[in-house]
Every structure is written in C-alpha cells, then in structure tokens.
Amino acid sequence: MAKAIREVYGETIKKYGELNKDIVVLDADVSGSTKSAMFGKEYPDRFYNCGICEYAMMGMAAGMAKSGKIPFVNTFAVFLTTLGSLAARTFMSYSGLPIKMMGAYGGMSDAFDGATHHALEDIAMMRTLPGVNVMVASDAQITDWMVKTAIEVKEPMYIRLSRDAAPDCHPADAKFELGKGMVVREGSDVTIIACGLMVSTAITAAEALAAKGISARVVDMYCIKPIDAELIEKCAKETGAVVTAEEHSVIGGLGGAVAEVLAKAGCAVPTEMVGMQDRHGESGPYKDILHKYGMDAEAVAAAAEKAVSRK
Amino acid sequence: MTNEKKQELDALCLKFRRTLIEILHEKQTGHPGGSLSVCEILTNLYFNDANISPENINDRSRDKIILCKGHAAPMLYIELAHKGFFPVEELHTLRDINSRLQGHPCSKETPGVEASTGPLGAGYPLALGVALADMHDDIDAYTYAILGDGEINEGVVWETAMNASKFKADKLITILDWNGVQLDGTTEQIMPMGDIELKWKAFGYNTIVCDGHDVAALSAAIETAKSVKGVPSIILAKTVKGKGVSFMEGKNTWHGAPVKDADYEQAMKELGGAQ
CATH class of the missing domain: 3.40.50.970 (Thiamin diphosphate (ThDP)-binding fold, Pyr/PP domains)
Structure with missing residues (x-):
C-alpha cells in the first residue's frame, strides 16, 4: 500500500x-x-x-x-x-x-x-x-x-495535498515542470485530464474502457496554474473528446480551466466534467462518498463513454 | 527629546498637514481624518526614532514601519517623499491613473512602502512575521506596527496579539492611533471596545499610554517600550481624528470626505495661513 x-x-x-x-x-x-x-x-x-x-x-x-x-x-x-x-x-x-x-x-x-x-x-x-x-x-x-x-x-x-494514500502513477524517472501536465497513459479516442487522486482513478477507468474497446489517454494536470494549454489543445485535437476529473467542484477548478483553454483555442470537442456537481458532500467512508457523488472510476468511465458518443 | 528636536518635528508636522490638505483638496479624494491623527506618530518614527532611509531600505538590519491602517496612505506618502524615497512633486499624482501612489499603500509599486495594507487588520500579522524573522536571525531591529482604533475591531488583530505574546515578540512595537472615531461614528457608537488598555494587558502586552500628538511623549514611550523585554509592547497614543483642522476634529464624516474649496481656505488658515 x-x-x-x-x-x-x-x-x-x-x-x-x-x-x-x-x-x-x-x-x-x-x-x-x-x-x-x-x-x-x-x-x-x-x-x-x-x-x-x-x-x-x-x-x-x-x-x-x-x-x-x-x-x-x-x-x-x-x-x-x-x-x-x-x-x-x-x-x-x-x-x-x-x-x-x-x-x-x-x-x-x-x-x-x-x-x-x-x-x-x-x-x-x-x-x-x-x-x-x-x-x-x-x-x-x-x-x-x-x-x-x-x-x-x-x-x-x-x-x-491529500490526507490519503495515492497509488504511484508516474515512472521513477518522470521529469515534472512548473506549468506543464504529463501524459501518464496513451490513448486515442478520448483524453481524461485529471488532477490529484483522480489521476489514478482515471487510470483505473481507462483500463475498464480498454476492455470496452475505447482507448483513453490520461493526463495528470498537476499544475492547474499556469496551465499547460498546449498539451490540452493537442490532446483535444488528437483524441476528439475530453473528460476532466477532479475532486473539486466542476465550477472554476480543473474543469473550468480546461474549458477556458478549449474555448479560447476555438477547439470545440465534446467535453464532460467529473467532479462535485455544484453541491456539498456528507460524512462517510471516503470510497463511498466518492462513489455517491460521482468521483470514482465508474463515473469517469461513464463520462468518457458519453464524451466519445457525442463525437 | 531636546526642545530643538521637538520644534523641528513639530514644524515638519505642520508642513505635512498643510501638504495633506493641499493634495486632498487638489485631488478631491483620499482620507483626511486618519491621516491628520497619525501625523505625529509617523513623523516621530520617520524623522526621529526609526532607523530607516532610502539608503538602508534594502538592509535587513534597519527598522521597519508598517502602517496597518492603510487608509492613512496620504500621510505615509508625505513622510516618504520628504524622507527622500520619491520626489515630493509626485505627491500630486495621488490616486491618479498610472500613479505609484495608490489609494492604499502598495509595496510593489511605491518606494519605501513596507507592506500593502488597506484591508484592516491584515498588516498586523505581517508586522509580527517580520519581527519574528528578525528575532530568529538575531537582527537587532524594531518593527513598528501602526493600528487604527477602528481597525482593532478586526479579529485578526487579536489572533496576532495572542501570537505576539506567545512568541515573546519584544521587537514588535505596536502604536495604536487612538482617535476614538471610525468611519460610521465614534468607536463607542460603532463597536465599544471597553477598557482598551486592559484588553491589551490581558493579551500579555506591556502597555504605555501617551499623548499621540506630542512627539516627545511618543519618543519617550518608544524608549520605554524598548526597555521591556520578553513581551510585546503597545503604545496607546491618544489622538484626535482630523487633528489641526477645527471643523474636522473628532468628526467621523471627515474619515474620507473630499476637501472642498471653502474647507481648504479655512483649513489652511488654521494651519498657519498662506505661506
């Protein structure tokens, strides 16, 4: 662990x-x-x-x-x-x-x-x-x-930071840079742009999607500001659909930042936002509340399927 | 303080008050009341007690002056300009577009401004942080934090007071511009603070009460503050809001009102006539 x-x-x-x-x-x-x-x-x-x-x-x-x-x-x-x-x-x-x-x-x-x-x-x-x-x-x-x-x-x-453990999601020789994001899994049908613990969740989702024949790319957008606009635009163009995944309100966070980049670039691809849907949470086991409020691998995979279907 | 020094500082205060009225009349914006009440406090620091000048501004071992009550920016700018931080003529750009002299002090833009203040209370913990950093590094310098008495309504002031006491910040010397008036009315009407001296004592401070318009008394109070070790000191400087201009004195309406032509004539007459 x-x-x-x-x-x-x-x-x-x-x-x-x-x-x-x-x-x-x-x-x-x-x-x-x-x-x-x-x-x-x-x-x-x-x-x-x-x-x-x-x-x-x-x-x-x-x-x-x-x-x-x-x-x-x-x-x-x-x-x-x-x-x-x-x-x-x-x-x-x-x-x-x-x-x-x-x-x-x-x-x-x-x-x-x-x-x-x-x-x-x-x-x-x-x-x-x-x-x-x-x-x-x-x-x-x-x-x-x-x-x-x-x-x-x-x-x-x-x-x-997080209170909890996160599975390793980067190779040991990974080179990070302020203002950059990183592709942590290649894919061609949709890009899941995630941050924090949702990166490993997105990888799990991508594995499930692969079984269904959907090739999902996963990006760790570890730097939300300044944001890697170039990478976002590239992924959107190459995969034609985007899902953002964050443990945060879908308003104003990673989803908002990615949407701003795509709109500015005139790069309109189907986009789905996984995150807290403008509401507050509740007490409970971490895994259970993430599930209930739509921030687990199942939710990310569903959002990816939806984004792909909208192409 | 020698009589000579006192006369010199008093003359500066009169000059600065005249400049203030002149600039605020010219600009038709800015805060006269709190600028007039803090005049002796700032003038004694910049021109007597504090070791600070354009020459040593980048030297950490100098003293620091943090005007927490940032709305008194016009008086701060007058002090800084006459201290040589920027040209005196620049005072006429107060609050203009593209001016370095913002409505409230901006540390990034204006030479000599220690901290961006204006949100009341916020400057006080910054001042404590500066004092603690100096204390940690054994730098023998004092940080002066100037608070308004309306400003101490802010909870963060008391959060800071607890921390100053806990960390034995005896290099932090706080001066309260105790003029008894805040924006909406007297402090008694708006937020009665009870026994202010007792409150600070209860927070672990060494307290000194003095006449905040008497530069010699202010300087003596600072001497006393410096002699007390192991606890922070606060000088409760009794002042008059709008001091020096009879119709502004003690009036909350002059917190931020524009100085009209007739006000200007009358104020300048009271501050020594046409010069």
Missing part, C-alpha cells in the same frame, strides 16, 4: 528543512494531522504553531517571506483558502510575497468529518489570484517534487 500523501509531505518538508535553513513552517493547531509536526519536532526554532488563527498565520508568513524566509503554511485546505484568503490576496498575490500554502486534506479526503471539512472550492478560489501558482499532488513522487519546487521557485504557491 502506498504511503499517505500527508506522511510523504511530512517526511519531505523535514528532509528539505535540513538542506535549506531559510525554510520556516507554520501550522494552526493541526500539525499532527498535516504532518508539519515532523518538521517541527526536528527544527523547533523554525516551526511556528500559531494556534487556531489561520488568517494571522498567513499574515505572519507574509512578514517572514518579506524577510527572506521560505514559509510553508499548513492547515486543512478548506480553512487555509477561506480564512487565509484575504492575506493570500493582499500579500501573496497583490504583493507577490512567495508564501507556500500547503492545503492539507484536499478534496473529500477528510471524508468522515463531513462537508464542513471537505475542500471542494479551493482550487477555484486560488486560481483567480494573479501570480499564484496552483498545483495538486497526485502521488508520493510528485509531492516531493512540488515541495522542492516550492523551495526553489521564489513565487507564491498553493499546493493541494
């Missing part, structure tokens, strides 16, 4: 914390959950547990970024991007301060805690902020790369 993304993140931030002393880590009383505590235990003098003060935490990170630090700000994605949003807009976006917002428990991964704790609008909110890079981690390997990139690139970033 693959390691939980949050565990991977905790180990990664601790690892890079050793290499770069400018890294500071802030958390809002959930460091045991986000796993930022792994850094805190190792480097207590560079770890700030700000209490349940998300807005102040973001502002403090802004001041530290202004002073040359590389602040990683941690809490549940839903709280970070709502309570922290004014500081994100004013300091990360408007002022360009290179804060690294780490959205823990992305999507519905905090399943049992229910709708109040699900992050299903975070990507849409962060994507509207000028100058803020937005990425979604799909497996352990890319999580490491995202943390490394956040340290190296002196720009504001929102990185969405």
